[in-house]
Amino acid sequence: MGRRILITGIASFWGSRIAKALESHPDVDVIVGMDTDAPVIALERTEFVRADETYSILSRLVTATQVDTVVHAGMIVDSARVGARRIHELNTIGTLNLLAAVGAAGSPVRSLVVKSSTMVYGAGPQDPYWFSERMPRVAPARTSVERSLLEAESYLSAFVEDNRHVRTVTLRFANVLGADIDTPLGRALTLLLAPRIAGFDPQIQFVAQDDVVRALQFAVEHRDLSGIFNVAGAGRLPWSEVLSLAGKAPLLLSPFATRLIIAPLSRLGLDLPPEIIDLLRYGRGVDTRKLLHAGFTYQHSTLSALQEFVEGRRLKAAVGEITPTYRYESDVEAFFRHSPAVVAPG
Amino acid sequence: MPQGRSIEHSNHGALLSLRPVADPPEPAPEGRVTDIDQWGRSAKARALIARLYGPLYRHWFRAEWEGLEKIPAEGGALLVANHAGAIPIDAPLIMHGIEQELGRPVYGLADYFFRRFPAVGTAWSRGGGVPAHPDNAYRLLHDERQLALVFPEGTKATGKVYSQRYKLRRFGRGGFVDIAMRAGVPIVPIVIIGSEEAMPTLAKSAALAKVLRVPYAPLTANMLVLGPLGLLTYFPAKIRFRVLDPIYFDVPPDQERYPRSHVFDEAEAIRQAMQDQIYDMLRHRRSIWFG
Numbered sequence: 001m002g003r004r005i006l007i008t009g010i011a012s013f014w015g016s017r018i019a020k021a022l023e024s025h026p027d028v029d030v031i032v033g034m035d036t037d038a039p040v041i042a043l044e045r046t047e048f049v050r051a052d053e054t055y056s057i058l059s060r061l062v063t064a065t066q067v068d069t070v071v072h073a074g075m076i077v078d079s080a081r082v083g084a085r086r087i088h089e090l091n092t093i094g095t096l097n098l099l100a101a102v103g104a105a106g107s108p109v110r111s112l113v114v115k116s117s118t119m120v121y122g123a124g125p126q127d128p129y130w131f132s133e134r135m136p137r138v139a140p141a142r143t144s145v146e147r148s149l150l151e152a153e154s155y156l157s158a159f160v161e162d163n164r165h166v167r168t169v170t171l172r173f174a175n176v177l178g179a180d181i182d183t184p185l186g187r188a189l190t191l192l193l194a195p196r197i198a199g200f201d202p203q204i205q206f207v208a209q210d211d212v213v214r215a216l217q218f219a220v221e222h223r224d225l226s227g228i229f230n231v232a233g234a235g236r237l238p239w240s241e242v243l244s245l246a247g248k249a250p251l252l253l254s255p256f257a258t259r260l261i262i263a264p265l266s267r268l269g270l271d272l273p274p275e276i277i278d279l280l281r282y283g284r285g286v287d288t289r290k291l292l293h294a295g296f297t298y299q300h301s302t303l304s305a306l307q308e309f310v311e312g313r314r315l316k317a318a319v320g321e322i323t324p325t326y327r328y329e330s331d332v333e334a335f336f337r338h339s340p341a342v343v344a345p346g
Numbered sequence: 347m348p349q350g351r352s353i354e355h356s357n358h359g360a361l362l363s364l365r366p367v368a369d370p371p372e373p374a375p376e377g378r379v380t381d382i383d384q385w386g387r388s389a390k391a392r393a394l395i396a397r398l399y400g401p402l403y404r405h406w407f408r409a410e411w412e413g414l415e416k417i418p419a420e421g422g423a424l425l426v427a428n429h430a431g432a433i434p435i436d437a438p439l440i441m442h443g444i445e446q447e448l449g450r451p452v453y454g455l456a457d458y459f460f461r462r463f464p465a466v467g468t469a470w471s472r473g474g475g476v477p478a479h480p481d482n483a484y485r486l487l488h489d490e491r492q493l494a495l496v497f498p499e500g501t502k503a504t505g506k507v508y509s510q511r512y513k514l515r516r517f518g519r520g521g522f523v524d525i526a527m528r529a530g531v532p533i534v535p536i537v538i539i540g541s542e543e544a545m546p547t548l549a550k551s552a553a554l555a556k557v558l559r560v561p562y563a564p565l566t567a568n569m570l571v572l573g574p575l576g577l578l579t580y581f582p583a584k585i586r587f588r589v590l591d592p593i594y595f596d597v598p599p600d601q602e603r604y605p606r607s608h609v610f611d612e613a614e615a616i617r618q619a620m621q622d623q624i625y626d627m628l629r630h631r632r633s634i635w636f637g
Contacts, residue, residue: 125461128481129385135481199464203386241380255464282461285384303377 002029004108005220006067008055008098009074010048011035013181014115017213018071019046022220032065034058035074038328045337048328053089059101062109069111069220070102075152077117077145077173078184079273084144091148092155099159102166113219114156114170115212118205118230118286120149121172123278129203132287133172133228143274167226169219174232174286175279177305178209179312180323184276190313193251194243195270195280197258202283203236208300208308218296225294230286233302239280245303246310255281385453385486386471392445395473399442406582407540409439410637413589414447422487422494422531423592425452426522428514428538428620429497431545432564434504435580436538440495441474443587453486455496459561480525488529488599498522498613505562508546512539512628514621520606520613523595527609530599532592535616537623540585543634584637588623 005022009015010033022028023044031046033039036053039046051057055074062070075091076082082090095114102109121131124139131137141147153170160168176183185204188194215231243250251270254261258281262272272280288298300308315322336342382388403409417423427440441452455478461467476482478496486492497503498517506515526533547564554563568576593616597604631637 125467126458126477126479128479129476130481130485132481197464199466199468201386201468203384236384237378238380238382238386241378241382244379245377307377 002027003069004030004065004067005069005071006032006065007071007073008034010039011037012073014212015073016041018073018216019043021213021217032067034061040326042326053086054093055097058097059104062101062107066108068108070109071216071220072098072114075115077119079143079145080184080271087144087148092151095152096155099155103159103163110166112166112168113216115216116153116170116172117149118172118174118284119146119275120153121284122146123282123284125282127282130285130287133230133290146275167223169225170228171215171219172230173212174205174207176209176212177206177309179309179316181209184273189246189248191269194248195253195272196239196243196250197255197280198252199255200281201238201240202280203285204239204242204283205232205236205285206302206305207232208305211298211300215296229291230288231291232286232288233298233300233305235302236285237302242306245306385476387474388472391472392474396442399438403439403442407585409443409585411443411587416589416592417444417448417534422491422529424487424522424526424531424533425493425495425536426533426616427495427497427536428624429499429503430541431504432547432566433545435544436541437495439585440536450493452493452495455483455494457501480521483525484529487531496522501561507550508548511542512624514617517613517617520609523609523612524604527595527597527604528599532594533616534592535590535620537588537620538585539624539627539631540583543583544580583634586627586637588627590619590623
């Protein structure tokens, strides 16, 4: 029997991309995607279910679809455009509901893959240069997104304790760069002047957007993989060098009272979430050897992820969006999936 | 302490090149525009610092080494030295000296305190400064087989007043011994004289230190003589270094934990040996200024 997979956060960039990647697997029978909004890219055979913010329909959904694998890609890591309240609902309460559904008596789920972030390590002056998976964070978590991710991960570790029969993989992704995805650092690099805190030149580590999808896919496919893994490109780059490679002049921000100064600048398009300000001061590095030992191979290092991003931006500047914008129409999707009139290829 | 530092150390060889790293540490990959390494150190910045420090090292302090050949020419080693002076000159002098004489980079492990300050923290890391986190030290020594320099007394030594000169403070909690054991590298003690007289602290203000959020706020003899310029100017004391015999620990590396008492005894033995050597050097010193 083929695999039956549920993906949360299907409307997010990652949810859609991982669904698309899994659709081409012949041994995946069913993909169900759940989110509060419709998917953002065209999907062949993924079934979309609309949920409320806290994922309260999850246990019904899991029982009804008899999925064996859940990919939790719905956690929010970019707090620039989402309120603290919604972050709490989606990340903390959403994960709690998800774990309750997956761990319920008689649940068919045997694999759980969670997309988390290296933001759980924070960024501070006392940090080691490279965090490995077992190291606790040093700087206190002060922002809502960091707190919610930590809470979600603590629920998750309790879940792992209680549900040894469920294979759980937590992937902590470094700051993502990609021409197609909107991330805080990606946005910072597309502004006229890129922000830089005067006197600080942190070492930043990126992961390429394609490697994120590939790592999620790797975690779904490898049924002997379990535990927490950092996912990031090899090497780190000083932020000043990132700017010169991206061809950006710096907008120097005062190292004192930085948050106060940034508040009015957000009207000019400079929306730096507080956790990114800490990052631009102290940087962050994660040790990726654990996932490499497990057999994952990266396509991009930090440097090549940046180069790929820069080239992608150039192309966009020259010809505009390459992929046509997609809008989910439920009756159209339902027709193509379920109408007897549609002739299945092959 | 070293809660972290987790994964399969035995397998490192497969992923990391373990050859001794020359200066610059790695050929910059295609597409890089600076030579800043993974620790924030830049060989170009070091060369600039060397140009500035060369005259200071040679003509101002007339630095002299004894036993330099005891520092391993390759492989990781933890250099341990006595710390002195309100704004200590010992770290840059040792780093400069070894880089010039042996051609090996030295990473200076220091309090993370530097990183909080704009410009200072960046300049410090370009020059080879690394926050003294146990995991950073382990990586430098074990994975990258570099030389790392640490002052186990910490700010307790640089914050002491002149009347306490050359009396070694407590060597922390022996963390440096623990790291060397874990990384499987020797400890090479270095003692320095002259550093206490280059910028002696006459008095300290705890209240001012609190306001400025610094470990100590000293009034130095240099400030008394030279005014604000004294913050940056050292007295031309003759600086002498003596490298002691490397200490190899007879324990397997990469253990979860080493017996506290063993670590403490080793740390105390090193402290005592360094203290004895300092007294010996002072016994033979005829003049503060001429050595």
